[in-house]
Each structure stands twice: as C-alpha cells, then as structure tokens.
Amino acid sequence: MKREVISSLFTIMVIIAMFSCGRKAEQTKEIIPSFSTYTARPVAEEPVPPEKREIFYGLLTPVEVTNIFNRLGVPYNEASLNPVINAENYLSSSRAALNLGVYGVDLGYLKIFRKNQDMFNYMLTVRKLAGRLDIPESYITDPIKRVEADLDNPDSIIVIMNQAYKQIEDHLRTDGREGTVGLMLMGGWIEAMYIATSLAYDPANPDPEVVQKLSEQKYTLTSLLSLMKNYYDDPMVVFYTKKLLFLKRYFDTFDIYFRKGDLEIDTNRQALVSSGSEMTITVETLNNIRDYVAKLRNEIVN
Helix, strand or coil, X not given: CCCCCCCCCCCCCCHHHHHHHHHHHHHCCCCCCCEECCXXXXXXXXXXXXXXXXXXXXXXXXXXXXXXXXCCCCCCCHHHCCCHHHHHHCCXXXXXHHHHHHHHHXXXXXXXXXXXXXXXXXXHHHHHHHHHCCCCCHHHHHHHHHHHCCCCCHHHHHHHXXXXXXXXHHHHHHCCCHHHHHHHHHHHHHHHHHHHHHHCCCCCCCCHHHHHHHHCHHHHHHHHHHHHHHHCCCHHHHHHHHHHHHHHHHHCCCCEECCCCCCEEECCCCEEEECCCXXXXXXXXXXXXXXHHHHHHHHHHC
C-alpha cells in the first residue's frame, strides 16, 4: 500500500492568494527550492506532456478529508486513532463537534485497511456525538442500518457515511450553527494532519511527495480560517481560531512555487491544477508543524 494510501484535502480559498503564488513563480528568476515534485528529464529525451495533478483548496467533510492518505504510504497504527471510549468525555457541544470531525477521519482511515467491524463501532460513536448536537437520529441511524446489511463492503460504508456527514453539515447550517460546522471541519483537518505527520512524515528522510502534500495544507488552513472568522459570536470558535492562527505562523514561513504557465485554477471544483510544485520549506518548519498539530490534537481528544 506504500503508494496507494492523500491526494488532497480541503471550501473557500482566497483567490488573490492563489494568484499571488502564480505571480511569484513568474517574477522569481531563480528559485532554489528545498523540495520539488517536478519530474526531471534528460535534455535529449523526447518531450512528453507532464501529468497534471490537482491541489484541492476547499473544505471537505471529515470523511472526504482522508483523501490525504490516498497516495501516502501511511501504515496502519491503531494507537493513532481516537478510541471510541473517549466519546464519553465529550459532553459540551464544542467538544462533540470537534470530535465528530476527528471520528469521521478515523472512519476513512479504517476504511483504507478494511477494518470493517471497527468502522461500524466508530459509526455508533458518531451517532452518539451527533445526538449531543441535537442532530436528528435518523441521519445516522438510517445509514447504520444500511451498513449492517453490507458490512463486508468498506467502499459502500464510506459512501454512506460521507452522505451522512453532508446531511449533518446541511442541518447545522440550516439551523444557524455554522460555527459548529467550522469546529467539526477543524477537528477533521487536525486529525488528518496528525495521522499524516506522525505516520507518513520522516524528518530523517523526508519524502518530497509527503512534504508537498503537507505543505499544500497552507491553502486549506487559509480556507478554514476564512470560514471560522465569520462566526466570532461563538466563544469556542474564537478560542480555536486563535490556535489555528498560531499554527498558520509556521505555514507563513515558506512559499510554494509553480513554474510559469503551469498553473490552472478550477474555481468550480476548487482545485489548483499543475504538473508539480516547488517549496522553500525547511525540515525545522515541518517539525514545528508536526509538533504543534500533535499538541492541538491532544487538547481536542483528551
């Protein structure tokens, strides 16, 4: 599974920021990147159009967020997940929302390794937390019944649960609780970053593709902050936004460059399309991101 198990992750990136990345590539005559995912070819080799890849900058549901693992060699490690027994401690609406996001990512992680019974147990936990947020029981109970009838199909389970999370998000928005949506999405993003940085990132021998995927999360973090800043009437949103702003300081220490003419922006799908990218990020910065994510994740789940 070494190259199977992130393709991307996360809804509203400030378009100016994206265009500025494109302009930096044009204005900088010489870039000395720390990491690059552009493919080097011998000069004499016949030119071949490079394969295009996508960077999604929108905010996805916690289940969709696990696309971050699609190409990384993330091994299975049960200790990296948030145990279902911890759900008994999430009595406030803010902690329930954050960990609803965490458990959604854990569901997607379990799906990769076809841990079907564990997935079912996490679904029951999701139902418990959804109930504490006054989400209609049918939003989770009905999917659980469908899963029980097809427990041997992890792909079916993940599709069903993704639909359930979209229903939950729509219900919260309709109910005027967008701040709760922000906390749920934040919990999912932090969990995905925690799993990726603790299991796929090796500071002694950083893989350029892993570094690339982690670096690209600066776009998603900007999207997440843009969402949460709209709901400062919720004190818990303010509390956690400050923590994300602290994390953003590390992402602000580096740039991502795209070569001239090699950047397209698909606003409908919220994706940047290019054949590669170059980053000026250092291992020290990556370690700082990893360590702060681990600290914040620990605060959320414990």
